[in-house]
Amino acid sequence: MNVVIVGLGNLGSAVATVLARNGHQVMAWEFNQAVVDELNQQHSNSAYLPAVAMPKTIAATSDSQQLPLAGADALIITLPSRFIEQTLAGLTLPAGLPIVNMSKGMNPENGETVCQTLQRLFPNNTLAQLSGPSIANEFVAGVITAFVAASSCHSLQQSLAQLFNNDSLSVQFSTDIVGVELGGIFKNCYALGLGIVGQHAVAGLNFSGAFLTLALQEMRSLAVAMGAQASTFDGLACIGDLIATALSDNSHNRKMGQLLAQGLSLAQIEQQLGVLAEGYKTLATMLPLAQQHGVTLPLAQLINELIEGRLSLDNFCKGFNALLKSPC
């Protein structure tokens, strides 16, 4: 199959690599010309996917007009959410080209999820959210990984299985695009929070177990109020992704939490990570959304106060302990 990938950051490079290894033809757009040149000349991406030999068949460009959209079977979006609208707004897509979103974020200005933005920009193209516990550095290294392809289009789900399935990668199906996307978005806030608190003496696995349980309850209540199916939260795209992201040392959100706990400023973190992890902006978007939907998110509120410096780590732990004394 022929695939166009938008964004050769950590996720996009890993996706390009596994699809090319599966024998598919991959062409990618990338913002950073140095990344494009390295990929085309040395078949590597030292900035975003160090120490991985990328297949020579992958080609990249920073000129979106060069993308072979007319002959493509899927357009896969792997950019951080904040760059998606500005990058895609000028593109004209063939009417039948399916769009697959793998980004997990929201627009803080209008509260839209990435899928909602894509639907607004390209109302005539079918859409899938491809999500699940899928840390790029792991699945590119052959770690067993299962994705969820959420779409109302069965043939698009089948195409995604055909693209990704191999000895270590599997694609499951869902029709709950809202739940699958929101699970992947909301868990980032809690992974960031656990990254901060993980540095505290109280934070053993008992603590993490309680934290993630409460996180899942909050994610589910807000997402259901926004139209998701509750049962989606028992699956890979929600509890699965929450566990993987919050506990993985490869997670950008967990890492950002750790850097905040070490006292780094947002500017220093942006310099180190390249882009602030999605959970940071999502938290600020999620809390007003919850209020709008009449849902309370006490753990997310505590994390927000901690990040904004209105709560010390000790007082966060006291507040968290108090939440555990309330009936669920």
Ligand SMILES: NC(=O)C1=CN([C@@H]2O[C@H](COP(=O)(O)OP(=O)(O)OC[C@H]3O[C@@H](n4cnc5c(N)ncnc54)[C@H](O)[C@@H]3O)[C@@H](O)[C@H]2O)C=CC1
């Ligand atoms: N890295 C991972 O393991 C996974 C990430 N995701 C999601 O994928 C999305 C991308 O994450 P990562 O690949 O980790 O990000 P990253 O930080 O590795 O990549 C950043 C990308 O943004 C590009 N960029 C920077 N400035 C830009 C601009 N002004 N315009 C357009 N592009 C620009 C960079 O060139 C690079 O391609 C996020 O929404 C994340 O939640 C989802 C699953 C796994």
Ligand SMILES: O=C(CO)COP(=O)(O)O
């Ligand atoms: O969503 C992810 C894994 O499924 C990756 O999350 P990070 O952006 O925190 O690395």
